[in-house]
Amino acid sequence: MPEAKKIMLGIIGYGFMGHEHANALEKFEGVKILAVCDNNSKQMEDVKQGVLLFQDYHEILKVQEINTVIVSVPNPLHKEITIAAAKAGKNVICEKPAAMSVEEFDEMVRVTRECGVLFTVHHQRRWDRDYLIMKEVYDRKAVGDIYLIKSQLYGVNGNMHDWHVYKEMGGGMLYDWGVHLIDQMLHMVDSKIDTIYADMQNVINKEVDDYFKIIIKFHNQITTEIELGTYYLTPKRAWFIGGKGGSAIIEGFAGEGKIIRTKHLLENVPGKITMTSSGPTRSFGPPEPGLLYEEELPKVKAAHIDYFVNFQNALNGREELAVKTDEVRRVLLFMDAVRKSAGTNETVRFE
Ligand SMILES: NC(=O)c1ccc[n+]([C@@H]2O[C@H](COP(=O)([O-])OP(=O)(O)OC[C@H]3O[C@@H](n4cnc5c(N)ncnc54)[C@H](O)[C@@H]3O)[C@@H](O)[C@H]2O)c1
Incomplete structure (x- = not known):
């Protein structure tokens, strides 16, 4: 079997949950964290050497090697950043609650589908x-x-x-x-x-x-x-x-x-x-x-890491995404x- 593609990750929003993601993913071989973005630079003071830092999310989306972003900013920003990421060709793992309304979520689903990227929500519980x-x-x-x-x-x-x-x-x-x-x-x-x-x-x-x-x-x-x-x-x-x-x-x-x-x-x-x-x-x-x-x-x-194991498998076409958009919409x-x-x-x- 060919070697599995890694999740080449950018984290957008490096507050509580952004840090949680970085810590949890540190030991998972299926992920490489390439870049972090937060509009408050203080939040990124503890980011490891070698990881790129951005304050403007449009900039992190220009990093070619990134195939996936986690959107872990406050809830009203989920839609805007998910759509921008999809248009930049990135797969998106969005924090919960996925959106502020069903209408917002429908737009996120429509655009991510049109762009042909993976889109799922972090329902790791x-x-x-x-x-x-x-x-x-x-x-x-x-x-x-x-x-x-x-x-x-x-x-x-x-x-x-x-x-x-x-x-x-x-x-x-x-x-x-x-x-x-x-x-x-x-x-x-x-x-x-x-x-x-x-x-x-x-x-x-x-x-x-x-x-x-x-x-x-x-x-x-x-x-x-x-x-x-x-x-x-x-x-x-x-x-x-x-x-x-x-x-x-x-x-x-x-x-x-x-x-x-x-x-x-x-x-x-x-x-x-x-x-x-x-x-x-x-x-x-x-x-x-x-x-x-x-x-x-x-x-x-x-193990919560199984959420990301599933995502990597989906990225490699080996499994369906465990958290599906129609389930998120129903919630x-x-x-x-x-x-x-x-x-x-x-x-x-x-x-
Ligand atoms: N799945 C879970 O168990 C879980 C747990 C906690 C939070 N969350 C979700 O994670 C998301 C973030 O929550 P949090 O508790 O980490 O909040 P937080 O306030 O600790 O972190 C949000 C970060 O986003 C940054 N930010 C705000 N606007 C930005 C922008 N335009 N560009 C870049 N960065 C920006 C802020 O500076 C902050 O550092 C929320 O949607 C929340 O519901 C999920």
Whole structure:
């Protein structure tokens, strides 16, 4: 097999995420970082020797050897720079959220197609360990027929930072982490969506959302819930998948958790009355000893670098891009529906 073409990379926007990319890609042989661009030269003071530096993105796009750029500038600039890069013949990996609107994104897709370049979005959280474990639970039907999936992310640092506090910059948590959590859920559940209901709040941020809860009814009868709050003051990353054959739970980004099953599954168990401090209950007392048992969650291989392994394979015609533009578009449409539901306090039909 001929040697694979490398991703000859330029990074446009060298702030938090630009640095993350440079650090993560340092050890990946499939990438060579040729140039970095940031309109604030201070951001590039730590760039390694030998890497070209630019302050104007038009200039980095003139570097012949670059075949791909990462666009990691604030959200309102994604469209302009993606289109300019495509017109310069560069493949584009754009940061999420891909665009400020579906219309913007459609234009990005149209131009990148016309220019014949690869275009994808950095939804690398599809390679998060906790997500991949739960996707495996879902794909393998490890808890039988599923009725509920919950994805929760709670934080303590309520205030957003820098440009993320401004609406016109595409700030707020729906655009920030929300887009990842939505992308994961839509990627996991292989069904159309019937309805979306969302509550969104600015708890302590003035302009932008820092809390949301989204309830999604999928056409295959699965209900899912995505909840995020930056001001929960009880940090947590958690998943729950409830199926007729058990419950799968994860707490923590590293995917610690278990599957819990019951020996009396689907049997008619005579109700035993338990007395609680709030009175008697048959359904909500502690389980009888031996009723429940635990199993390990599936083991998965999880590495964010696989996003770029896939991109390099796509560059060499060996694989399709894992993150497809129609999936990204669906996430953007979904976010519009979330805003509509939250704004009207009504359930929105989708698909
Ligand atoms: N995929 C992820 O997990 C993830 C995580 C964080 C941020 N992001 C995304 O990455 C993008 C950047 O976010 P960030 O947190 O790194 O922001 P940041 O503010 O830390 O970095 C943005 C950089 O872009 C530079 N910049 C602004 N305008 C420019 C221009 N015209 N030309 C060149 N450079 C310019 C700024 O000087 C800054 O250094 C956003 O779209 C954000 O949503 C993605």
